[in-house]
Amino acid sequence: MNTLVEIKNLSVSYFTYAGEVQSVRDISFSIEKGKTTALVGESGCGKSVTSKSLMGLIEKPGVIKEGSQIIYNGKNILDFNPKEWNAFRGKECSMIFQDALVSLNPTMMVGKQIMENLENHNEEGLSKGELRKKAKEMLDMVGIPDAESCLNKYPHELSGGMRQRVMIATALITHPTLLIADEPTTALDVTIQAQILELMKDLQKKLGMAIIMITHDLGVVADICDDIVVMYAGKIVEKGSNEDIFYHPRHPYTWALMNSVPRLDLDSKEELVTIEGTIPDMIHPPKGCAFCSRCPYAMNICAEQTPEVLDLGNGHEVSCWLTDPRADVSGVPFQTGGVDHE
Amino acid sequence: MLKYCLKKAGQVAIVMLLISFFSFAIIDLAPGDISSMYITEDMTEEEKAIVIEKLGLDKSMPEQYLAWLGEALKGNFGVSLSYKTPVMPMLTKRLPSTILLMGTSLAVSLALSIPLGLIAGYKKNTWIDNAISGFAYFGMSIPSFYFGMLMIILFTATLHLLPSSGMHSVGVNTPIDTLMHMIMPVMTMALSSMASKVRYVRANTIGQLSEEYVLAAKAKGTSPVKILFKHVLKNTLLPIITIVGMNMASLVCGSFIIESVFGWPGIGSFAMEAIGKRDYTIIMAYIMLSGFILVMGNFVADILYSFADPRIKRGIDVANGK
Numbered sequence: 001m002n003t004l005v006e007i008k009n010l011s012v013s014y015f016t017y018a019g020e021v022q023s024v025r026d027i028s029f030s031i032e033k034g035k036t037t038a039l040v041g042e043s044g045c046g047k048s049v050t051s052k053s054l055m056g057l058i059e060k061p062g063v064i065k066e067g068s069q070i071i072y073n074g075k076n077i078l079d080f081n082p083k084e085w086n087a088f089r090g091k092e093c094s095m096i097f098q099d100a101l102v103s104l105n106p107t108m109m110v111g112k113q114i115m116e117n118l119e120n121h122n123e124e125g126l127s128k129g130e131l132r133k134k135a136k137e138m139l140d141m142v143g144i145p146d147a148e149s150c151l152n153k154y155p156h157e158l159s160g161g162m163r164q165r166v167m168i169a170t171a172l173i174t175h176p177t178l179l180i181a182d183e184p185t186t187a188l189d190v191t192i193q194a195q196i197l198e199l200m201k202d203l204q205k206k207l208g209m210a211i212i213m214i215t216h217d218l219g220v221v222a223d224i225c226d227d228i229v230v231m232y233a234g235k236i237v238e239k240g241s242n243e244d245i246f247y248h249p250r251h252p253y254t255w256a257l258m259n260s261v262p263r264l265d266l267d268s269k270e271e272l273v274t275i276e277g278t279i280p281d282m283i284h285p286p287k288g289c290a291f292c293s294r295c296p297y298a299m300n301i302c303a304e305q306t307p308e309v310l311d312l313g314n315g316h317e318v319s320c321w322l323t324d325p326r327a328d329v330s331g332v333p334f335q336t337g338g339v340d341h342e
Numbered sequence: 343m344l345k346y347c348l349k350k351a352g353q354v355a356i357v358m359l360l361i362s363f364f365s366f367a368i369i370d371l372a373p374g375d376i377s378s379m380y381i382t383e384d385m386t387e388e389e390k391a392i393v394i395e396k397l398g399l400d401k402s403m404p405e406q407y408l409a410w411l412g413e414a415l416k417g418n419f420g421v422s423l424s425y426k427t428p429v430m431p432m433l434t435k436r437l438p439s440t441i442l443l444m445g446t447s448l449a450v451s452l453a454l455s456i457p458l459g460l461i462a463g464y465k466k467n468t469w470i471d472n473a474i475s476g477f478a479y480f481g482m483s484i485p486s487f488y489f490g491m492l493m494i495i496l497f498t499a500t501l502h503l504l505p506s507s508g509m510h511s512v513g514v515n516t517p518i519d520t521l522m523h524m525i526m527p528v529m530t531m532a533l534s535s536m537a538s539k540v541r542y543v544r545a546n547t548i549g550q551l552s553e554e555y556v557l558a559a560k561a562k563g564t565s566p567v568k569i570l571f572k573h574v575l576k577n578t579l580l581p582i583i584t585i586v587g588m589n590m591a592s593l594v595c596g597s598f599i600i601e602s603v604f605g606w607p608g609i610g611s612f613a614m615e616a617i618g619k620r621d622y623t624i625i626m627a628y629i630m631l632s633g634f635i636l637v638m639g640n641f642v643a644d645i646l647y648s649f650a651d652p653r654i655k656r657g658i659d660v661a662n663g664k
Contacts, residue, residue, distance in 0.1 A: 055561055090563035097561075102554040107576045107651055116572075117562040154652045170562070 004178060004210050005031040005054070005072050011065040012049050012058060019283040023049045023062070025234040031178070031227075036204065036211040038221040040257070041231035044279055047214045050231075051180045053078075054212070055095055056085045072178075091121040094171035098183040100163035104155040111135050111151025114170045121174050138169040141206075142199060161192035165199070172203060179204075180212045185220060197224055218261045222246060227315070230254050233279050233290035240316035248335060250318040253291045255334045289321065297322060297332050350644075354637050361633040362414070363407065366626065370403040375620045376423045397423055410626065419630070420623040424616075429627045433609060439509055440596040440608035446524060447531035448586070448593060455536040456582065459543025460570050463578075466548055474540065482537035490530045490603040497526060507605030527604040531597065539585060546578035553577075579650045583643045590639025595632040 012024040024046040031037050039047045052058050054070060056077070070077050077088060094117070097103040104113060114135040118126070126134070132151065139147035142165040155163055164184060171179060181200065185193040201224050204211060213225055221228060221242070228245040230238045230253065238251040249255040259273035277294040280286050286293070292302040299321060307321045321327055322336040329336045380393045394400050398409070413420060419429045462474040498506040505511060505523050550556065551574060559569050596610025605611075609628065616624035648655030 057557060057560060086563040086565055088563070089561055095558075095561040097554060097558055099554065103558040105555045105559070105573050105577070106653060108573065116559070116564060120563040120565075156653050167558075 002033045003030045004033045005070065007031075007050070007054075008069040008071065010050065010053060010068045010070065012046070012053055012068075013063055013065060015061040015063065021282045022285055023234055023282060024053070025285065027231070027234075027236045029229050029236060029239055031210050031212060033177070034204070034208050034210055035226040036213055036224055037227045037229060038213045038215060038225035039229050039231060040215060040218065040221055042216060042279065044282075045231045046234040047231055048182055051095070051182055051212060051214055054178075054180060055089055055093060056080065086120070090117045090171075090176070091174050092176055093178040093180065094174065094176040095180045095182065096164075096167050096171050096184045099187045100160065100167045101155065101187075103167060104163060106155055108154075109151065110153050110155060110158070110166050114138060114151075114166065114173060117170050118173050134173060135169070138173045139166070141203070142166075142169045142172075143195075144169075160188055161195065164188060164192075164196055168196070168199065168203070172207060172209075175207055176209055178210050178212070180214070182214045183216070184213075185217070186215070193220075200224065218257065230257065233285065234282060235290060235319070236317075237291065237320070238316075238318045240312075240318075241314065244312075244314070244316040248316075250312070250316075250323060250334065250336060251291075251320045252295050252297055252322065252332075252334075254318075289319075297329075299327060350641050354634075354641065357637055358630070358633060362411065362626065362630060365629045366407045366410065366622070367403065369620065369622045369625055370406070372620065375399055376622070379424060379619060410623075414626070414630070419627040422616075422621055422624050424619050424621045424624075429623050432612070432624070433627060433631065436607060436609045436612050437594065439606065440601075440610065441594060442520075443524060443527055443600075443606055443608060444531070444593040444596060447528045447535070448589060450528055451532040451536040451539060452582075452586070454532065455539035456543055456575070458536075459540045460547050460575065460578070462540065462544040463547025463551065464566070464570055466544075471544075475544070478537040478540040478544075480537075481533040482541075484534075486530050486534045486597075487599045487603050489533065490526070490600065493526045493530060494603075509607055523604075527600050527606055530603075531600050535589065539582060542581045542585065543578050546581060547574055550574045550577045576650055580647060583646045583650060587639040587643025587646075588636065590642070591632045591636035594635045595628065 006028075007030065008028050010024055010027050011022070014021040014023055027046075027050065029037075039050060041047055049058070049062070053064055053068075054077075058064055064078060068078060072088075072092070077085075080088060104110070111132065115131045118131055118134060122131070135151060136147045139150055144150050144162060144165055150158070150162075150166075155166075158166065164187075168184075184200070185196050188196060197220060200211065211224075213220065215221060225242055227241055228239065229236055230245065230251065232253050238245065238249065238254045240248075245254060246258060249258055253275075256273055256275045260275065262272060275294055280290055280293065286303070288301070288303045288305050289295070289298075289307055292298045295302065301321050301324075305321075307319045307323075309317050309319045310323045311317050320336075322329055322332060327336065375397075377390075377394050377397055377399055380397075381390050385393075391400075398406060401409075410420065421427065422429050422432065425432065458474050458478075462471045465471045494506045497504040504526055506526075509520060509523050511519055511523075547570075556569060556573060559573050564573075594609070595613070596606075596608040598610045598614045600606065601608045601610035602614060609631075613624065613628040616628065
């Protein structure tokens, strides 16, 4: 095992006037060196909060609860002091944000913003000119034509795709070992999306960093991710390799997600699966399985007790009562228990 | 940019014309005029009429205005009706001392209010913020003539540290002496003008800190100090530029209150005296000067915007077909 980051029992709550919003509830997973892990789930399921915890960017009223651990290279980064955090952020772990227009400072030239990251971690004592040269190389690498003049432009003078490329250049100029991409293509149109994803795959090969891809676009996931973590209402309902999740989903939520994607290879008469209802109130999370109220196969036990995590081998884990031998699985359209690849 | 400047210049001319007309009308409507300075009770009616005619007060308001305007357009602001000397040299003589006082207090208030506002915004709702905001409210609420008198009581009457009035001690003419005279008026001015700036910078800092680009900068490992001064500062400057632009006029015209309280020999106290005497040539020259500087201040602020925020510059260029 070549584990880069191990998240253990991470819980994050936001204390609001209405009460404690339990955004992330006791999740554990690990990220392999040089691999791409996807965090998928609908809005509000805790994906972004998980990634912000990794960067130490949880701010009040958000609190990372006692007992949470994020082990990076043998150290629990949640114990970092502000100085250690600043050395970690940007250097070890970089982040690409969803909307590049608001994530770039409108009054600062693009070149300066790219150089800033390297300047913050300038252990080799590079001069301004050398920093600038590196920034230009980085812009060349992410495929911006005429990188030299782009350095002196302001964000509003660039197109959406260019801005996202600038964000990627900024994040990667320090050669981080982990890159968190928080819905990097959501704000872009489809052709640019494909280019950006291609670019990220390409750069991963060149620089060898691990990527956490946060997305609700399963097309993106299928294309570039090695491992997939499916989150629902602050919990991990299922995780496994790309193939496990796409071809052998065991959780009704995963199954429904996979079947809610329009596909060209299916019979056009077949109706698209939709998931009825909305996610539960996170101030008073349900006692049992959080998906229970929306699950067409829910049983009495689902509302009462949270299902245990079942390890199916090869890192494929699921948390659902349907995997229990006593469950009535007649009419369930996917495999429920036992081992994969039967 | 040239087209933009020409357009602005045209606007300035119209605004100045309107200012001059309305101020002239207001002076005319005010009770009493300069003739009361020369007329005594034991004068006969004919003598009184001669005085009024000599001063040109027998003509109607539009006639007086047009006569004044014709001369003013040629750059001649006339002769003071009370001092019987040309107006402009009297104003320009007092200009340096006013600019010195006002410029220093503007610089002091900017140098203090911008960092204080940034810190208050960054430490929102902590005791530091409360202390700074409380100080700002204090400065905003206390009338400056009252605060000025308190300063005089404390530093002059009780502690005997600072001179209470004027610009020089009698017979002394050193920079140190002038500096000592400046401390109290500058502090009084700065305190009252600082308050609103601190509030503006604080509010803007809070707004900017919740922007995504701040989070992105943090994710690059940028320290809080650098985020505040390299990222947020420039974005919070826009309202400050507006305020400074509007304060430009007082830079040249001085402050009635401060100059009177501290006996500062500047333009403000001079104009105050002229208003008391209804000496309309001085009043008009003073109003034209302050109006012009105010309009120009706003114009300069508009130009400065585009330096603080490059998006505005592009907007100006696009609007003028570039």
